[in-house]
Amino acid sequence: MLSGKKIVIGVTGSIAAYKSATLIRLLVKSGADVKVIMTDAAKDFIPALTLATLSKNEVLHALTDNNQWNNHVELGRWADLMLIAPLSCNTLAKMAEGRCDNLLMAVYLSATCQVAIAPAMDEDMWHHQSTKNNLDKVLSYGNLLIPVNHGELASGLIGEGRMAEPEEILAWLQAYFKVAQSMQGKKVLITAGPTYEAIDPVRFIGNHSTGKMGIALADACRMRGAEVQLIYGPGNQPLPKGIKVKRVVSAADMYEACLSVFPETDIAIMCAAVADYTIANASAIKIKKTEDEMRLELIKTKDILKTLGGLKKAGQLLVGFALETNDEEANAFKKLESKNADYIVLNSLRDTASGFGHDSNKITIFDRAGNKYHFDLKSKKEAAADIINILLNYSHA
Numbered sequence: 001m002l003s004g005k006k007i008v009i010g011v012t013g014s015i016a017a018y019k020s021a022t023l024i025r026l027l028v029k030s031g032a033d034v035k036v037i038m039t040d041a042a043k044d045f046i047p048a049l050t051l052a053t054l055s056k057n058e059v060l061h062a063l064t065d066n067n068q069w070n071n072h073v074e075l076g077r078w079a080d081l082m083l084i085a086p087l088s089c090n091t092l093a094k095m096a097e098g099r100c101d102n103l104l105m106a107v108y109l110s111a112t113c114q115v116a117i118a119p120a121m122d123e124d125m126w127h128h129q130s131t132k133n134n135l136d137k138v139l140s141y142g143n144l145l146i147p148v149n150h151g152e153l154a155s156g157l158i159g160e161g162r163m164a165e166p167e168e169i170l171a172w173l174q175a176y177f178k179v180a181q182s183m184q185g186k187k188v189l190i191t192a193g194p195t196y197e198a199i200d201p202v203r204f205i206g207n208h209s210t211g212k213m214g215i216a217l218a219d220a221c222r223m224r225g226a227e228v229q230l231i232y233g234p235g236n237q238p239l240p241k242g243i244k245v246k247r248v249v250s251a252a253d254m255y256e257a258c259l260s261v262f263p264e265t266d267i268a269i270m271c272a273a274v275a276d277y278t279i280a281n282a283s284a285i286k287i288k289k290t291e292d293e294m295r296l297e298l299i300k301t302k303d304i305l306k307t308l309g310g311l312k313k314a315g316q317l318l319v320g321f322a323l324e325t326n327d328e329e330a331n332a333f334k335k336l337e338s339k340n341a342d343y344i345v346l347n348s349l350r351d352t353a354s355g356f357g358h359d360s361n362k363i364t365i366f367d368r369a370g371n372k373y374h375f376d377l378k379s380k381k382e383a384a385a386d387i388i389n390i391l392l393n394y395s396h397a
């Protein structure tokens with residue numbers, strides 16, 4: 001699984017740096033191509049010569065060496081994965097802030113590949129509120145965590161904060177690359193967020209969708225190696241790196257954007273809360289409040305999912321979402337048929353923590369064969385993984 005994989009390992013100042021030697025040896029033995037960057041502090045814990053010998057590559061540590069500039073952009077583009085192990089409390093804080101005061105940080109900040117971190121610190125540091133805040137921030141940027149262990153720490157105390165063992169990190173990387181390849185070569189189109197239908201230049205009809213579920217799906221597909229095109233309505237959610245994003249405003253914009261990419265798409269997931277109706281005659285100028293009553297004339301928007309269902313060719317997979325308040329199951333199956341979708345993901349409104357704006361969702365997935373897959377209330381990230389797993393089983397069937 002690791003054969004030919006290009007891995008940049010960042011080693012920071014922690015007693016756990018001694019484990020880097022074993023980790024690098026295991027990676028090289030598994031066929032990975034490993035390049036090592038050390039911080040100055042890391043060199044106090046393990047000699048660069050050891051890591052250079054084991055990695056079979058020169059160890060880099062400075063932005064410039066012997067009047068030569070180390071091209072940090074090139075390194076972050078070369079790698080399939082950047083792993084910072086051990087990650088010290090100090091480097092974690094720099095990652096949270098985006099500080100660029102050494103080669104490791106320059107590579108991290110310019111890396112286009114996935115970054116994983118294996119922290120190592122004393123328990124009290126690990127549990128400090130600022131460490132927790134920094135970790136949350138760093139993970140919110142899309143970096144992945146290799147969990148710390150409970151065990152003997154450098155201080156002699158027993159507790160949480162011990163870096164994962166090299167064998168555990170190797171197993172984590174093997175599992176990561178297995179998942180990372182599961183959608184390689186697939187082109188995925190995802191819609192997310194609300195649409196705004198203009199009444200006049202300053203007013204619109206919209207809805208409460210934020211786009212969190214669609215963005216979680218886009219990120220899940222990206223992490224599995226897919227080429228993702230996200231079409232995102234008006235929303236202000238942070239967007240993951242490594243996906244193509246087209247911003248749209250109205251249902252008509254979203255329709256056009258989807259139609260232009262659908263022919264090249266393997267999997268289309270229509271997660272957006274598209275307006276079903278738009279204003280018949282939007283005013284080009286701001287409407288003044290002259291009358292006591294005002295009526296808006298609404299006309300149906302084009303149904304994107306249904307249109308794509310009509311255009312769908314063999315081998316293309318089409319997924320719709322549904323939000324129902326009653327007869328959920330019957331309506332979901334009806335939608336599958338009427339829109340010629342392969343799957344409908346039903347969002348439950350029965351849970352207060354599910355749906356618009358929340359970070360969690362409770363979903364049931366329906367397919368054309370009449371199967372139903374119920375899932376518990378989960379984070380949108382986990383719900384996205386559940387959806388993708390169902391789709392991938394279909395693709396492989």
Ligand code: CTP
Nearest residue numbers: 270271272274301302303304305320321322323
């Ligand atoms: N959808 C779409 N284009 C529209 C309206 C909806 O592509 N103009 C998609 C949504 O992205 C979602 C699915 O259709 O995947 C279900 O949307 P929903 O509004 O619940 O279904 P409707 O078919 O509009 O039916 P109803 O509102 O009557 O339930």
